[in-house]
Amino acid sequence: MIKEIAPKETRNKEQLNTDHCKGAMAHLSLYTRENKVYILFTQEPCCYDGAPCYIPPGYLYLHVPSDTNTRASLLIRREIAHNFLLLQHRSNSDNVIVVTSTYPQLYIASSYLPTYDTLEQDLTPIGSFLTAVKPTNFIWGLDANSKHSTWFSTITDNRGKTLVDFLLLHGLITANEKDSPTYCGPNGESWIDMRVTTIKSAQKVQSWRVSEECTLSDHSLILFALTIEKNKNLNRTAGDYTRNCATQIGNWNLFQTMAEKCGIKWRDWINSAIIKEKLDNSITELWSNLGEAGKECFPPFLPKSKYAPWWSPNLNALRKQVNTLKRRVKRSKNQTLKVIYTASFKALKIKTNQNFSKPSKNPGETSVLRTQK
Secondary structure, three states: OOEEEOOEEEEEEEEEEOOOOHHHHHHHHHHHHHOOOOEEEEEOOOEEOOEEOOOOOOEEEEOOOOOOOOOEEEEEEHHHHOOEEEOHHHOEOOEEEEEEOOOOOOEEEEEEOOOOOOHHHHHHHHHHHHHHHOOOOEEEEEEOOOOOHHHOOOOOOHHHHHHHHHHHHOOEEEOOOOOOOOEEEOOEEEOOEEEEEEOOOHHHEEEEEEOOOOOOOOEOOEEEEEEEEOOHHHOEOOOOOOOOEOOOOOOHHHHHHHHHHHHHHHHHHHHHOOOHHHHHHHHHHHHHHHHHHHHHHOOEOOOEOOOOOOOOHHHHHHHHHHHHHHHHHHHOOOHHHHHHHHHHHHHHHHHHHHHHHOOOOOOOHHHHHHOOO
16 A cells, blocks of 8 residues: 655555544544555544544554543554654644654644634644744644535535634645535535645645545545655664664553553562572563563654764864864863963864865755854
8 A cells, every 4th residue: 555656655544533433433443454544633533531442453543631532633553653753732632733753844733623612712722833833844634613615615604714714824725625525414414524734735645535435423534645755864774772662652551551450460570589590580571571562552763863964074083183172271280281272272173164164065065064163
């Protein structure tokens, strides 16, 4: 299901409001796994203890825990989950915002705008994010509960007019294409599920369509492909690192539950170890259990390889010389030597700054070097 287009890659995406239905969530979980969907925008997922449930193996749910049921979340395939960071301070139970580690960065959000609140109140978190960050690449999947001809609804209501004004204010456009309704329920048909992007990101959304798949929900499944720029110099690679899991994302609730279940067993192992060999075996087994739990709850930690195309051996040597003379100036107690070291340090620093500011054949390199002074 992955179509490689160097230097870009296209990944399959879905969006669905499951209306807190267990059957819809279970069916969506199975469909997502079988069709190798990489990112799933969900609104009103079925929850247990405030967190989405029926998570398919090999996926991570990004959401903000809440005393009430979570109403917006993102389901991401584990093999790419390390490229996504949840913006906790910008997200809440109705809005989830993540940013990718690709260059340029891509911001992705999933939102649910309930009808029982005012639309202005619901749009405040996303509006604050757009005002503060001003993202050039932004893709937003939402159940707007708003109707407007802009996204091919047959009628236009006041919520739809307010949402259109909001989109125009922040330079956003809708990526919906004319297709069948996204909602079919007791109250009739409507087009309330939307895909919104910045102008620059509009071309990244491809093959948008409403699926005919039975979802067991009043809402229809929306399918589309998302093209993401790949930066080969910033690809994460596996290696011999002491950190095994990317703990900034993952299912901490599941990890805590697994640790609590094994806690009594681990304590008995330690307490019953009366000889060194048995204690070593118990600790080894304990770490093995923790490692298995970590692999199940968190994606692998794959650090970025350091890359500075403008750095050279000559610049590295000059930096070392400047730092050496700087240390000598600080440590020298002989005033005569201190004057000599200071003069040498200043002369070498001027030479280094000149090399850092020297125009380069590589575009954009000069501005980068000047910031290093």
